[in-house]
Amino acid sequence: MLVALLGCGNVGAALASLLVERSHEIETRTGLRFELAGIAVLDLTRPRPAALDPALFTGDAKGLVERPDVDVVVELIGGLDPARTLVESALRAGKPVVTGNKVLVAQSGAELAEVATANGVDLLYEAAVAGAVPVIRPLRESLAGERVLRVMGIVNGTTNYILSRMADDGMDYAEALAEAQALGLAERDPSADVSGDDAAAKAAILAALAFGSDVLGTTVEREGITAIRAVDVAYATRLGYVIKLLAVAELVDGGPDVSVRVHPAMLPATHPLAAVRGPFNAIFLEGEAAGELMLYGRGAGGPPTASAVLGDLIDAARNLRSGAHAPAPHRAATVVRPSADLRSAFYISLDVVDRSGVLAAVATAFGAHDVSIRVMEQDGLGGEARLVFLTHTAREGDVRATLDELRGIDTVERVGTVLRVVEADDSTGEPAT
Ligand code: HSE
Numbered sequence: 001m002l003v004a005l006l007g008c009g010n011v012g013a014a015l016a017s018l019l020v021e022r023s024h025e026i027e028t029r030t031g032l033r034f035e036l037a038g039i040a041v042l043d044l045t046r047p048r049p050a051a052l053d054p055a056l057f058t059g060d061a062k063g064l065v066e067r068p069d070v071d072v073v074v075e076l077i078g079g080l081d082p083a084r085t086l087v088e089s090a091l092r093a094g095k096p097v098v099t100g101n102k103v104l105v106a107q108s109g110a111e112l113a114e115v116a117t118a119n120g121v122d123l124l125y126e127a128a129v130a131g132a133v134p135v136i137r138p139l140r141e142s143l144a145g146e147r148v149l150r151v152m153g154i155v156n157g158t159t160n161y162i163l164s165r166m167a168d169d170g171m172d173y174a175e176a177l178a179e180a181q182a183l184g185l186a187e188r189d190p191s192a193d194v195s196g197d198d199a200a201a202k203a204a205i206l207a208a209l210a211f212g213s214d215v216l217g218t219t220v221e222r223e224g225i226t227a228i229r230a231v232d233v234a235y236a237t238r239l240g241y242v243i244k245l246l247a248v249a250e251l252v253d254g255g256p257d258v259s260v261r262v263h264p265a266m267l268p269a270t271h272p273l274a275a276v277r278g279p280f281n282a283i284f285l286e287g288e289a290a291g292e293l294m295l296y297g298r299g300a301g302g303p304p305t306a307s308a309v310l311g312d313l314i315d316a317a318r319n320l321r322s323g324a325h326a327p328a329p330h331r332a333a334t335v336v337r338p339s340a341d342l343r344s345a346f347y348i349s350l351d352v353v354d355r356s357g358v359l360a361a362v363a364t365a366f367g368a369h370d371v372s373i374r375v376m377e378q379d380g381l382g383g384e385a386r387l388v389f390l391t392h393t394a395r396e397g398d399v400r401a402t403l404d405e406l407r408g409i410d411t412v413e414r415v416g417t418v419l420r421v422v423e424a425d426d427s428t429g430e431p432a433t
Contacts, residue, residue, distance in 0.1 A: 001317045002037040004064045006086060007076035008057075011100055011127070012039070013049050014302030015074065015309050020051055022310075032317050038064045065090045072316055074309060075099040084108050091115045091123060096316035096325070100127030100309055106201035106217025109208060113328040122325045124312035129202045130155050130281040132304035133297040134311075139209040139285075140329065147288040148210040150250035155202040157279035157300040158186040158193035159225050159245040163233070163264075164277040167242060172230040185279050185300075196222035196262040199247040206283070207249035207260040212332030215260045221339050222262040232349060232417045235388050239375070241266035241347075242274040243419065252342065257335045259342055266347055268424045340397035345374070345423055347390055348399075349416035350406060354385035358411045362387065365405040369398040384413060390421060 003019070005012055019026075019034050027033045039052070040061035048057065058064055065073055065086050073090040075097060077083045083104050087097050092115060099105065104112075105125045116123035126136045130153065139148070154160050158180055165176040177194070180186035192198045201217035208214070225245050236243050244267055249260045267274045272294050276282040281299025286292055298304035319325050352358050359378075366373055366389075375390040391399070399418070406412050 001032055001034050001071045001320075002069050003034055003313065004037050004067065004070040004073045004090075005039045005076070006061050006064070006074065006083070007078065008039050008041045008048060009076065009078075010302035011305045011309065012074075012076040013052075014306035015076070016052050017049055018303070018306055018310055026314065030314055030318070032314060032321075034313065034317070037067060037070045040064045061086055062089070065095070066093065070095060071320060072313060073097045074313060075101055075104075076309070077101070079103055080107060084112075087112060087123070088115055091119050091121060094119050094121055096122040096124070096320055098122075098124045098309055098312040098316055100125065100305055102128040102198070102201040102205060103217060106204040109205065109329075110214060110331060116325065117328045120323075120325055122316040122319050124316055124326060125205070126312050127305045127308035129153075129205050130283060130295070131157075131297070131299040131301065132307045133281055133283065133295050133299060134308070135206070135283045135295050136209060138295065139206070140326065143285070143287060143290065146290050148285060149288055150248070150286040151206045151210050151283060152250070152273065152286075153202070153206065153247045153281070153283040154244055154273055154276050155247045155281050155283070155299060156193050156199045156245055157281055157298075158190055159199075160276065160281070161185050161279045162194070163225060163228070163243055163245065166228070166230060166233045167237060168277070170230060170234070173226065173228060194226050195224040196245065199245060199262040203247035203249055203260050203262050206247065207258060208331075209329050210249055211251070211255075211258050211334055212330045213249070213258050213260060213334040213336065214331060215258075215334075215336050219336075220260050220262060223264065225264050227417055228264060228419075229417060231386070232347070232419070235349070235377070236266050236347070239266075239390065240269050241421065242269050242271075243267075244273060244276070246273075252337045256332070257337045259337050259339070261339055264419055266419050266421045268422065270424065271422065340395075340400065342396050343393050344396060345391055345393050345421040346371075346399050347388070347417070347419040347421055348403070349418075350387045350389075350412055351381075351414040351416060352385050352387055353411040353413065354380060354383055355411070358385075359387070361409050361411065362406065365402055365409065366391070368405065369402040370394065371398055371402050386416075393423070396420075
C-alpha cells in the first residue's frame with residue numbers, strides 16, 4: 001500500500017517513523033505492507049527526522065495526492081485550507097483518507113463523509129478526538145445499537161494539565177500555563193486550547209457520532225479556563241469538587257433535542273473524570289442500556305496520536321482490499337438547545353463591600369430570579385468580602401439574569417468566576433432493565 005502523507009509536524013513525523021520502524025511487524029500481523037509514496041510539507045528547508053529519506057519530501061501536496069500509484073492519503077496538515085480540497089480530491093479519486101484534523105472534521109465532516117460514501121472509500125478520523133484514546137470507533141461501531149444519552153469528555157490535555165497543577169500544587173493560572181509551555185505540553189500560542197476552541201471542535205465531532213447532530217465546530221457554545229483563579233480552585237477543593245474543562249454532548253430532557261457545549265465545571269471529587277490528571281484525556285459515556293463507560297489515555301503528542309492514525313490506516317487499507325468501507329455516521333435533524341435553557345447548579349463568586357445590608361441585597365437578587373442558594377461562604381478582605389455561593393439546580397438563563405442584577409448593585413464590586421456544578425446524582429442513571 002502506497003501512502004501519501006500530507007504534513008510532517010509532530011504527528012506526521014511520528015507516523016512516518018512508526019511506518020518505517022514497524023513495517024515488518026505490521027506486515028506479519030496484518031498482511032499489509034505500507035510504503036511512503038511521499039511526504040508533502042510547506043517548508044522543504046526545515047530539518048526532518050534522520051530516519052526519513054529526504055527524497056520523500058515534496059512541496060507539491062496536490063501532485064502527491066493525484067499520483068496514480070498512491071493508494072491511501074493521510075492528512076495531518078490541520079486547519080481547513082488546503083486540507084479540505086486535498087482530502088476531497090483524494091476521496092473523489094477513490095482513495096481512502098485518514099485524518100487527524102479536528103477542525104476539518106468538525107466543520108466539513110458531513111459533506112466529506114458523503115463524498116467518501118459516494119466513492120466507496122473510507123474517511124477515518126480516530127486521531128481527531130483525544131489522540132490515542134479510541135472513541136470514534138467505539139461510538140461508531142461498538143455502540144452502534146446503543147442509545148447514547150450523554151458524552152462528557154476531558155478532551156484537551158493542555159487545559160487539564162493547567163487545572164491539575166492549580167488544584168494539586170496551588171499554582172495560579174499564569175504559572176501553570178508557563179510551566180506547561182516550558183514542558184512542551186502547551187503550544188507557544190495556547191489560545192485555541194485555553195479558550196475552549198480546540199475542545200469545541202471535538203465536542204461537535206462527538207455530538208455528530210453520538211446523536212447524528214449537524215452542529216458545526218464553530219457554533220458550539222464555549223467558555224475557556226482563563227478566568228479561573230487559584231482561589232476558585234481552592235474553594236472547589238474545600239467544597240469537595242474538582243474543576244475540569246468539559247466537552248459535553250447530551251440529550252436534553254431525554255431528547256430528541258441536544259446540548260453541545262464546552263465549559264469548565266465543578267465535578268464531585270468522586271466522579272471518575274475527577275481522577276483524570278495532568279495532560280491525560282478521558283471520555284465518560286452514558287448509554288441507556290450500557291450504563292456508564294470511560295475511555296482514558298493520552299490525548300496529544302506525536303507518538304500517541306500517530307498510534308491512532310496508524311490504526312485507521314490499517315483499517316482503511318484492509319477495507320480497500322476487500323472493497324468495503326466504514327459506514328458514514330448516521331445524521332439526524334437535531335435541535336441544539338442554547339445553554340440558557342439548560343438547568344444546572346452553579347458556583348458563583350462575588351467581591352462585595354463588607355457592611356450590613358449587602359448580603360440581604362444579594363440574596364434578594366437571587367430570590368427575584370428563582371435561584372435558590374444551597375451553600376454560602378464569606379471571607380473577609382479588609383473593607384471588602386468575598387462571597388461564594390453554590391446554588392441549587394436552576395435555569396441558566398435565570399442565573400444569568402441574577403448575575404446581571406448583581407452587577408447593578410453598587411455594593412457588589414465584582415462578579416467573579418461563575419461555574420456550572422455537576423452534582424453527584426446528576427447522572428442519567430442505571431441502565432434500563
Ligand atoms: N492541543 C491539544 C491538547 C491536542 O492540548 O490536548 C490537539 O488537539
